[in-house]
Amino acid sequence: MKLKDEISGKLVEIGTSSYPMKIYVCGPTVYDKPHLGHLRTYIAYDAMVKYLRHRGTPVFYLQNITDIDDKIINRALETGQGPLVLSREYTQNYIDAMKYAGVDSVNYYAMATNHIKDIIKQIKRLEMKGFTYNLPDGIYFRVWMLKNYGRLKRQSPEEQKTGTRAKVADLKEDQRDFVLWKFKKEGEPSWKSPWGEGRPGWHIEDTAISLSFFGRKIDLHGAGRDLLFPHNEAELSIMTALKNSENVCTLWSYTGMLRINGEKMSKSLNNFIPFDELKEKYSREEVRFTFLSSLYSSDLDFSWSMLEESRKNVSYIRRSYEKLKKQSGKGVSIDVGTYRELLYRNMDDDFNTRVAISILIELASEIMKANNVEENSALEAKKLFDDANTFLGIMPEQRETGIPDQSIESLVKLRDLLRKKKLYAESDSIRDSLNNAGIVMEDGENGTIWRRE
RNA sequence: GGAUAGGUGGCAGAGAGGUGAUGCGUGGGACUGCAGAUCCCAUUUAUUAGGGUUCAAAUCCCUACCUAUCCUCCA
Numbered sequence: 001m002k003l004k005d006e007i008s009g010k011l012v013e014i015g016t017s018s019y020p021m022k023i024y025v026c027g028p029t030v031y032d033k034p035h036l037g038h039l040r041t042y043i044a045y046d047a048m049v050k051y052l053r054h055r056g057t058p059v060f061y062l063q064n065i066t067d068i069d070d071k072i073i074n075r076a077l078e079t080g081q082g083p084l085v086l087s088r089e090y091t092q093n094y095i096d097a098m099k100y101a102g103v104d105s106v107n108y109y110a111m112a113t114n115h116i117k118d119i120i121k122q123i124k125r126l127e128m129k130g131f132t133y134n135l136p137d138g139i140y141f142r143v144w145m146l147k148n149y150g151r152l153k154r155q156s157p158e159e160q161k162t163g164t165r166a167k168v169a170d171l172k173e174d175q176r177d178f179v180l181w182k183f184k185k186e187g188e189p190s191w192k193s194p195w196g197e198g199r200p201g202w203h204i205e206d207t208a209i210s211l212s213f214f215g216r217k218i219d220l221h222g223a224g225r226d227l228l229f230p231h232n233e234a235e236l237s238i239m240t241a242l243k244n245s246e247n248v249c250t251l252w253s254y255t256g257m258l259r260i261n262g263e264k265m266s267k268s269l270n271n272f273i274p275f276d277e278l279k280e281k282y283s284r285e286e287v288r289f290t291f292l293s294s295l296y297s298s299d300l301d302f303s304w305s306m307l308e309e310s311r312k313n314v315s316y317i318r319r320s321y322e323k324l325k326k327q328s329g330k331g332v333s334i335d336v337g338t339y340r341e342l343l344y345r346n347m348d349d350d351f352n353t354r355v356a357i358s359i360l361i362e363l364a365s366e367i368m369k370a371n372n373v374e375e376n377s378a379l380e381a382k383k384l385f386d387d388a389n390t391f392l393g394i395m396p397e398q399r400e401t402g403i404p405d406q407s408i409e410s411l412v413k414l415r416d417l418l419r420k421k422k423l424y425a426e427s428d429s430i431r432d433s434l435n436n437a438g439i440v441m442e443d444g445e446n447g448t449i450w451r452r453e
Numbered sequence: 454g455g456a457u458a459g460g461u462g463g464c465a466g467a468g469a470g471g472u473g474a475u476g477c478g479u480g481g482g483a484c485u486g487c488a489g490a491u492c493c494c495a496u497u498u499a500u501u502a503g504g505g506u507u508c509a510a511a512u513c514c515c516u517a518c519c520u521a522u523c524c525u526c527c528a
Contacts, residue, residue: 257528313475
């Protein structure tokens with residue numbers, strides 16, 4: 001599989017080693033409800049990791065959660081809660097959102113506050129190498145020692161100077177320097193360290209977590225594009241300083257921003273749609289379909305009509321899948337192998353889920369057009385849908401109704417009999433009551449079909 | 454202002470030199486006790502504008518305009 005790398009700007013082959021691939025994705029800062037922008041990014045990486053595993057590449061997928069930060073403290077002051085109580089609550093919200101979205105590929109969620117020791121250890125090592133200096137409010141990272149700072153952002157040092165926000169921190173040796181450890185302020189959560197009580201800066205949280213798990217090498221670092229600078233640039237700097245290597249991480253990957261009315265959906269712009277609002281209206285599969293229907297790397301302008309569109313497509317694919325289950329004997333033969341090949345080819349090409357999905361729709365359409373699908377083709381097509389679903393997650397699961405298939409079948413037959421006798425009131429009442437039990441009956445050319453909703 | 458990514462039908466969105474995917478919407482038809490779904494046909498002279506390279510450009514190059522993201526808060 002090839003994936004675009006931000007630094008080289010090129011497609012890089014991944015998943016070639018039989019060793020587990022080490023994937024790290026920047027998690028959220030938990031000071032507010034998770035929103036659709038988060039879902040977009042994490043669904044993308046979830047599908048990517050699942051696809052790699054489906055194709056036989058073992059993956060260790062690690063994600064951090066920033067549960068101590070300025071934003072959390074500020075929010076806690078507003079609400080009157082303890083900062084760590086607040087972050088714990090929103091962490092749970094985040095985990096719930098991931099569960100809702102079917103994001104279950106992450107091997108471990110690392111909370112920053114559980115890794116204070118690793119953070120301190122890492123700052124010590126930077127200190128020993130001369131990469132830090134003290135100011136009254138904290139320990140800072142010395143950026144000028146790395147001549148390639150700005151590599152990720154692809155800006156030269158001259159370009160970096162233009163437009164820098166010239167405010168505060170005038171004491172810093174260089175405007176680009178960033179804080180590693182913040183000294184304690186009254187009323188803030190703090191931890192002991194060799195430099196006095198305090199708390200970690202944002203950037204070092206990620207490197208401390210990723211490197212303490214992964215050691216020397218990270219195969220893939222993912223994040224939303226808004227984290228590229230300064231956050232990931234700082235991470236890259238820390239890694240480079242620690243390992244004396246610019247290639248600690250092989251590939252930097254970014255998801256595009258979710259927009260709403262042409263603007264980025266974000267907590268700071270306060271234009272976000274929280275996941276619980278979505279949850280009420282749309283299913284996991286519809287949401288995944290929506291986000292995987294665009295390229296992970298492009299921006300996507302959100303609208304509710306996108307979800308309506310997805311709802312129809314999810315239902316269409318699902319209907320064709322249900323139809324497959326009931327095929328037997330002779331009929332139309334479908335070249336499923338070609339569909340599978342096209343699907344994999346597009347997934348392998350920078351994770352083109354958009355085209356992958358359109359291929360599934362075409363397959364579904366071919367199934368729908370056929371009067372009867374030949375037995376072998378039906379089995380293969382079903383297998384392809386199942387396989388694709390292991391990473392896309394767009395096929396609704398069958399809900400158990402508690403009513404055995406046989407009973408449903410006989411009720412369907414009874415209803416047919418009543419319909420033939422034009423006893424519509426009676427036949428409709430069978431349909432209604434099964435409908436209430438979550439079973440949908442639809443009359444078609446080849447008799448009545450039913451499915452669990 | 455700088456960096457980066459873009460501008461494709463009514464809408465959403467792929468494709469990256471050789472008849473412009475896919476979905477939604479809209480209009481018409483078929484099927485039909487009703488409901489739902491499905492099928493067929495049409496919407497199809499859709500690649501921001503202007504130059505250039507080429508036998509051939511949505512795709513490569515130049516210029517202009519427009520949009521988004523980032524430029525030390527953000528998935």
